[in-house]
Amino acid sequence: MVMRRTRTLVVILTVVMLLMGAVGGAAGGEIPSGPIKIGFAVPMSGTATSLAPDAGINAEIAVEYINKYEGGILGRPVKAYIYDTKGDPQTAVDVFGKLIENDGVEAVLGCLSSGTGLAIAPRVESKWKIPTLLLEATTMQMFTTAVPNPKYVFRIGPDDVMQSITHVKAVLGKKPDLKTIALGAPDYEWGHDVVSSFTKILKQLRPDVEVVYTFFHPFGEASPNFAAYITELMQRKPDVYVGYSWGTDGVAWHNQARAMGLYSRIPLIFDVFSGTAKGQLATEGVLGETRAGNCMFPPHALGYPNSKLAPMILERVGALPTYGMGVHMLTGMLYLKAAYEKAYDLTGQYPTPEMLAKTIDGLSIIGPCGITSMINHQSTAPGMAVGKLHQREDGLWIMEDMLIVPDYLRIVPPWMTVDEFIGKLGEIGQ
Amino acid sequence: MGANTRTGRMMPSYIDDRLIATIVLTAIAAVIPLFVSEYVRTLIQRCLLWIPPTFGVYIIYSLLRQVHFAQSIFIGLGSYIAAFLAGKYFVTSELLILLPLSLIVSIGVAYVLGIFIMRRTGFYFAIMGIAVTMAFWSLVYKMRQITGGSDGISDIKNPSLFGIQLGDQGLYYVSLVVSLGLILLMRRILHSPFSLQLRAISGDLQKAESIGIPVNGMRRLAFIVAGANAGVAGVLLAFSYNYVGPTTFAWEFGAHFVQAAIIGGVNYFVGPIVGAFVFVGLEFLVSTWFPNLWEVVIGVIVAVIVVTVGEEGVTGIVKDLFGRTLKRANLEERTYSDGK
């Protein structure tokens, strides 16, 4: 008797719950009113700040852009919750907790350094389950060992192999007759990662080129003196120098190398991030990448959305564009907007975090770097184009003679390991 | 003189009051995770784990009148021991093995460092602490094959106790028990002849030496006690974030414990506890309330506390405000008299 009664109770309860679920589902079709909450966890103090300048202001700018020019997301205005991670992984975990558990944000953009990203990503996957767009955190470790099968974690910055393929191809394309090359990078994991993948790819494509000098300078000292490296570099006389210094390091490097005459002594210089500062003098003809200091606005994208974004950044920050912070923030916001609207259009329901995460993967948008797609949780731009810096008459720095490497040559397919893919690079075509 | 007043306070009725206060506070800490969201629990857990290293600073300060900036070395050692053994080169995540191991390593390293750090005093001791911390930091930062460099070590498994896997909640209670245990141990130590000898040393070096106190040995012992506290906390900190990076070795991190101790008030035994909670909580709240201005706010608060109440700290302010009600409670207990 007791058994049967229990069973009836269970059946009734199940039916009731299913009904409630259906009602709830129907109610989910409506778009909630009020602003949509998006969290930003960015370094705004500590060492990382001088390397990610004015990250907070750039987050505000991206949100303001979405509200002002794109009509918000699904007609709802975006409300930003911007917190300071202090560049510290442990603080980042606490800050993410507050954003997700206390403020109830629906998605998070954040984490610049690989360390903070690596502390955050496993927790997002296992516990918080909220779409999280990492701004950089680009060491290969992220999607190989830390979160091998990501569901909620996405990355906007290009991974190290992707960008190195672009960089090697650009160097080979701009100076086909090079014999020797020198590399310099900041001394932290990303720097070592990027130099080793560059060397590996270069060995594959042009085994005859010799790497004559590789150095790693202290990372983020804020007032560095690079004279020792610069003189050493001039002694070795490479045909090409590829420099990965960024943020304040990049600014100081540019000033010092220019004053000591490095730019006139080495035939081709590729300043990947060619530093940004207020009052900075860039150098004509030096190669730069899409994230690079003064030239995040390649000519093919001068219309949408950059013609609106650039004045906003210039007005609030005073310099263009502060190490791609503006690029990353707006790219992330545009992904989110597209995902919300696509998910809503397809299902007629206000998207849950899971739906949102599924929708973000595979999206294509037009962002500050042109057309960019999210493939296997990895955004394809920035990091796909290299060009020569040139100052236009109106004072804006742009890139000329752009070399754009197509995505299919840069993205490691899921059935290959990174090393296998690099090994096949020569066959895929130049 | 300090000793007499202190033993005078060891009357049974006072102990009862203190015992009640301790039990009530512990009960609150034990029950709180049931009512708050997870991030608040993580934050409280962080406060709890900040107590032992802050006590280390407190011991060196209140007994020897020195500023101990090198606590982050031991936090880092403990954290990396957990990260290696329960993460990168997985051997075990058993806390009963990791905690004693970290304790032994911290004591060993503190013994060696103490030999030359503790010979210096004042400003030189402080700078020496920073210099040694930075040397450790750059070692960890540069040995990237082993330590993961700036990326740190992220795949730390959850800890287990007696072979049972602990969840986040379980780890919270372990942290509570460990820091409570260390607090009680520190209380015992501060009421032992050891602390009297240290006070004698900081009072008058020559006198202390002439009555047969092994000055250098005792100083080194104080350094070891401080380091061991931090080493134990380091293991649990690593588990509570499942991540360890070289920032745990940075001297700025060690400086935070000094600030926490000063804010809490170095004249009181509860100072480090109050300081850890106030500093971590205040820093987190202010930096999320005013993300652009928090440095100014925190800086001004600390500076004002130091200028106005000095060594009394927040505990002193609270005591002044509620002097009568708290008179017989825990806060009243002074652990040293400055003899001025």
Add this chain to the structure above:
Amino acid sequence: MFSMGLRYILNALPVVSYVILLSFSYSFLLYICGRVSLTFAGIYLVGAYATVSLSIALMGNSLSFAGFMGILLLASLLGAAMLVASYLCFERFLKTDVHRMVATSSLLLVFRGLVKVVWGTTPVTYSAPFLELGVSEIAGNIVPNYYLFMLGLALLLMLALAYFLNRTSWGMRFRASSLDGDRTMAQACGVNQNLVTLMTFAISGVLAGLAGGLYAPIAGAAYGSEANALLLAALSVIIGGVGSIGGAVLAAFIVGIVRAVAAIKMPVLELAVPFIIASVTLMLRPFGIWGKEFRY
């Protein structure tokens, strides 16, 4: 070989010159007033930002050497004013060394927070003097003239200070009040201690502000640069000894050159090497290479 050795010295010059000024700014205060104060690093930061923004505002990206010197003078006077103000409103209420260390280091936090509010964290640069003074060639090594200008100015200032302290009557009053002398005795003999303290703070501020302003064209004014400057200056004081002008110069050269050599020959040790030198100095000569034993 000679050219090689010279190369490291020349490469180290910018760091050497600003560390001379900054470390002496710190040790001068410690020597004369017996006060530990870390505020000088904040003054360094403000000096750098003030120099750069004044230069951009007044000269754009062009260079007028006299104008730049004028701006450097302004920046150092600003530094002096700020340090004196900080003493009058804040630091004189601090009783012990520990309080001074903790309180002034939180004051540093305030400084960098205010810099963030005023200038943001995007670095600002004015590099015209550095770029346009040109380069010279010394024994096959290229060295920007601005490095030589920096070193010259720093050494000149040190010489002037040495003359002031050792050859003038006011200098004698300073020395009488210092750790070498006896403050109470000096007071009894009619040396106005308040004035001496204020002047010490002013001189210290001038040195710190100038250090920031001089180095700014090379590395730009950047949020957070004060932490690195603070460490280098404190280590140089440890190595050179408190209150010694020769010690400050010697320690700055040691720190700068050893770092430049390590950067090329032993990159693993580049960051650690100043700390290692300081630790070894503390063990072998606790009061610095050129210093004397004081109460500290």
